[in-house]
Amino acid sequence: MSELVSFEKQGSVGVITVNNPPVNALAQGVRQGLIEGLARGIDDPGVSAMVIIGGGRTFIAGADIREFGKPPQPPDLHSVLEKIESSPKPVVAAIHGTALGGGLEVCLACHYRVAVAAGQVGLPEVKLGLLPGAGGTQRLPRLIGAEAALKMIVSGDPVRAPRAKELGIVDEVVGEDLRAGAVAFAEKLVAEKKPLRKISAADDKLQAARQNPALFETFKKGIEREARGYLAPFKCIEAVQAAVTLPFAEGLKRERQLFQECMASPQSKGQIHAFFAEREATKIPDVPPGTPARKIERAAVIGAGTMGGGIAMNFANAGIPVTVVEMSQEALDRGLAVVKKNYAGTVEKGRLSQADMDKRMGLITGTLDRGAIREADIVIEAVFEEMAVKKDVFAALDKIAKPGAVLASNTSTLDIDQIASATSRPEAVIGTHFFSPANVMRLLELVRGARTAKETIATSSELSRRIGKVWVLAGNCDGFIGNRMLAPYLREAEFLVEEGATPQQVDKVIYDFGFAMGPFAMQDLAGLDVGWRIRKGKAAARRKDLRYSHVGDRLCEQGRFGQKTGSGWYRYEPGSRTPRPDPEVEALIAAAAKEGGITRRQVSDEEVLKRCLWALVNEGARILEEGIALRSSDIDVTYLYGYGFPRYRGGPMFYADQVGLKQVYGDVAAFHTQHGEPWTPAPLLERLAKEGKGFRDFSR
Ligand SMILES: NC(=O)c1ccc[n+]([C@@H]2O[C@H](COP(=O)([O-])OP(=O)(O)OC[C@H]3O[C@@H](n4cnc5c(N)ncnc54)[C@H](O)[C@@H]3O)[C@@H](O)[C@H]2O)c1
Structure with missing residues (x-):
């Protein structure tokens, strides 16, 4: 037997235990071990049913993320699930801790499921820009109906055992001693000659969705706002729809196709990066875990x-x-x-x-x-x-x-x-x-x-x-990491409007890129007076030979502090947060441009995007080189969680790496030629670009 899975007999029940701490991830050895454990149980005439259970603190909590992007090692999860479901003896999943992703897919291939009350089940793949790729989108709707399955798969949120019982995912919530409860449940199945419930062959729960095919469109509409820009939630919906419209085997094929589409998209790379970046950020080389910390009671x-x-x-x-x-x-x-x-x-x-x-x-x-x-x-x-x-x-x-x-x-x-x-x-x-x-x-x-x-x-x-x-x-x-990078980003946004763009054009480009909002709407929300006060404090030290946009100051001088005063870069109807373009602002911008000797022109969306994003990235490169941020992924985390940067793009530094630093550097160098000193390429950006490397390759 694989070292990661053990087989033991308890009376006439074969107990297959997964031991792959800390979370019993579905590594190759676990998959292999499950197949071997099943074979032993099936071959042993003294065994009448089997239980699959996790050792330690949890059931199988998901795929082994370390295997992502590497050549698949046999056996694949599909063949494991096929073996489980086709077992001639009943197989019961015994859930404690979390059964997530591939872990829940294993449970769904079992004929029955029991869980302790604190156990949780879920299919969180969507959070990594993926979808459950081992039958989850085909079996869950057959077990609990398409609508309930959509909710779980598209949100990715787990549910606790009592709720899972209500939904029909779990057959019984057992007491604290999970193993004893699961073995007793299996013995009862045998004694009562219960059928082998193969979810793949079930059909009755799909009827409701067949009678109401509009369900999928309605569901899509319902998530459009929240899932704006994301690919995976919509692919999840398609996969569940396939469960309703196609036979099981065909549905599985469709699921695999959709999974591959997600896996191949830059979005899942961005979301997986974000997932790891968040964990990485907590590692401080000279402040290791176990560093004495004060207990905070008040x-x-x-x-x-x-x-x-x-x-x-x-x-x-x-x-x-x-x-x-x-x-x-x-x-x-x-x-x-x-x-x-x-x-x-x-x-x-x-x-x-x-x-x-x-x-x-x-x-x-x-x-x-x-x-x-x-x-x-x-x-x-x-x-x-x-x-x-x-x-x-x-x-x-x-x-x-x-x-x-x-x-x-x-x-x-x-x-x-x-x-x-x-x-x-x-x-x-x-x-x-x-x-x-x-x-x-x-x-x-x-x-x-x-x-x-x-x-x-x-x-x-x-x-x-x-x-x-x-x-x-x-x-x-x-400005530390976040606000220091924000300064050149806002500077470019203002320069762009002086040169001929409008606040609404800039905001739309940034919003369409996936940010929660554009720079002008954001300033109106935060209050323009905050930055104004800071700028006034620094006015004496400001270099007079560098270009400076006065538009933001002028707005404040007129008492336009943003949403809270009913006007800022936009105007707002009383009680409304909807930004409306304001001709007064446009006149102010035109006057400032004239004063600065700037001939206004048509500014392309592409230029807007590049100047705003590369302003962030160029400053990010300096922050990284100076050691203000420990790693480029920390800058990404800052922007994902503090500034509404789209998660599916992984953060500004990751995005720049994806575009390629050669290209980013080329653009920055061109802006430097056109616009002068503020666009001096960060030395680190220049060096990495010339070496053909990315920010991810930089370490101190
Ligand atoms: N507003 C933001 O978006 C934001 C975001 C991040 C950080 N900050 C920072 O947070 C800090 C506070 O900002 P804010 O927006 O909450 O300001 P604020 O003006 O809304 O609140 C400051 C409060 O501090 C009180 N105060 C001033 N001096 C005090 C003193 N000596 N003892 C006790 N109370 C005193 C004032 O009465 C006032 O209520 C600032 O350093 C700001 O830069 C603000």
């Missing part, structure tokens, strides 16, 4: 503005008591009212119970007394973006906070080392850069100062995990 937030309130919600959601300190009662009341309104909105949508809302609100205490932070294990400052104010706050925190507490700043651009210099404990100071709205956006950019201690990083990353964020570690510089 937290404090300074400032109850846009960010402070959202940050406090993160703590409350994770069950951590949090004190919010403000300057004035009015600001405090306003801040807490916003938090309450946010929770109430979630309750209204039915996504949070009133009791849970009360519990969370109960964990948040507002005060004007800074002394109240004394008990906090971490304090996050979210006051105005001004160095003097930040230093003043940190000097005060230093005097009050208990020894060992983490002192964090939510600054978006300011120098963490300067902030730390206001304290006697720079090792405890770190940047925790949340994104707006802080209770919704998944990214947390941790900013390491020159003297930030490893323990401070370990504590902050552990906190990030606890509050459900995806985090990356950035070095200390103006």
Whole structure:
């Protein structure tokens, strides 16, 4: 027998156990072992039924991702499933932990399924830009009907055993002792002479969809917004439709074809990259797992503005008591009212119970007394973006906070080392850069100062995990990873409109590329005043010999701060968030162009896309070379989770690698010739392009 699968007899039941820790992935040895285990059970006259179970903490949690993209090693999963389903003796899947992807497909080839209550089943392939390619799209609809199958396969979300029982995926939810429960279930099948239920031969559950073929179009319409730009969800729908319209064997062929289409598309490469990039980002070479971290039992937030309130919600959601300190009662009341309104909105949508809302609100205490932070294990400052104010706050925190507490700043651009210099404990100071709205956006950019201690990083990353964020570690510089790259991106967007594009053209190109929104709509949403204040602070240091677009400043001078004032780059009808082109803005742009001596021209969509994207990538290359980001995939994670970059394109650096750095460098060099210094190619981009390499090949 394969080392990864064992066979044992318990009475007249053959128990086939998969032992491939940590998640019993369906590696070649597991596939081989399953076939051998089945053969033993079938050949042994003393065996009347079999159970397939996972050793350790889970059933088979999916395919072996390490085998992706490599030549397939026999036996393939299809032949394993065929052997299971055609076994003359009943085979029962016994599920604990997670049965995902290929794991669930194994269960669906079994004649019956039992699970412990905490067990979960799902087909998450769509999240990697794929579809279940081993019969999942053909068997699941035959088991639970096309509509329910569509929901599971297209969302990729798992369901727990009790729900799986309701749906008909699981036949019985058994007690804690899974093996005993499964063996008893198998013995009962034999005693009661139950039939071998081959899902591939079942048909009755497909009738509803046959009578209502419009179901598929309706389902497609329902996901159009959310799945905009993605290929796999729509291929999943086609595959389920094939289950309804074709005989099983034909359906399997169609499924395989569709799977190959997904596998060959750049989208799955991008989504698989994103999957690994997110995991990779948590690996910090000099802060390995096991680095001592402080346990966070209480937290404090300074400032109850846009960010402070959202940050406090993160703590409350994770069950951590949090004190919010403000300057004035009015600001405090306003801040807490916003938090309450946010929770109430979630309750209204039915996504949070009133009791849970009360519990969370109960964990948040507002005060004007800074002394109240004394008990906090971490304090996050979210006051105005001004160095003097930040230093003043940190000097005060230093005097009050208990020894060992983490002192964090939510600054978006300011120098963490300067902030730390206001304290006697720079090792405890770190940047925790949340994104707006802080209770919704998944990214947390941790900013390491020159003297930030490893323990401070370990504590902050552990906190990030606890509050459900995806985090990356950035070095200390103006704008860190995300906002530093954003600056040239926004600069180019403004230059493009001065040269002849319109805000709506630029936004449409970026939106059609797959971003959640374009640069102008994004600024209107975030508030134009934020950037304006930062620009004013830096005005004295600005080089007068470089081109500068005044349009953004002019808008702010007119009080056009974006959605919140009803106008910005666009105008907004009262109560509406729909951006409408505004002739006043167009006049402003034309005037600025005239003033700058720019002859306006037709700007192509292609130029818009290249100038915006390569501005990100060129700055990303500098960030990588300087060590501000540890690896190019960390930059991708930052843009996927913090800036709405399309996941199916893998992130800006991955996308540039896919296009080829030779081409990217060629474009950047051409822009440099046309537009001068701001487009100086990053040395790393130039070098990698000339060496025929990609950002992925760069390591320090
Ligand atoms: N708004 C964003 O999109 C965003 C995103 C990421 C990071 N940030 C950063 O977060 C920080 C806060 O930004 P914001 O948008 O929440 O600002 P905001 O103006 O909405 O809120 C700041 C709050 O801090 C309070 N405050 C000021 N000084 C204080 C003090 N000494 N003690 C206690 N409270 C004080 C103010 O009363 C105000 O309520 C800034 O550093 C900003 O750069 C903002």
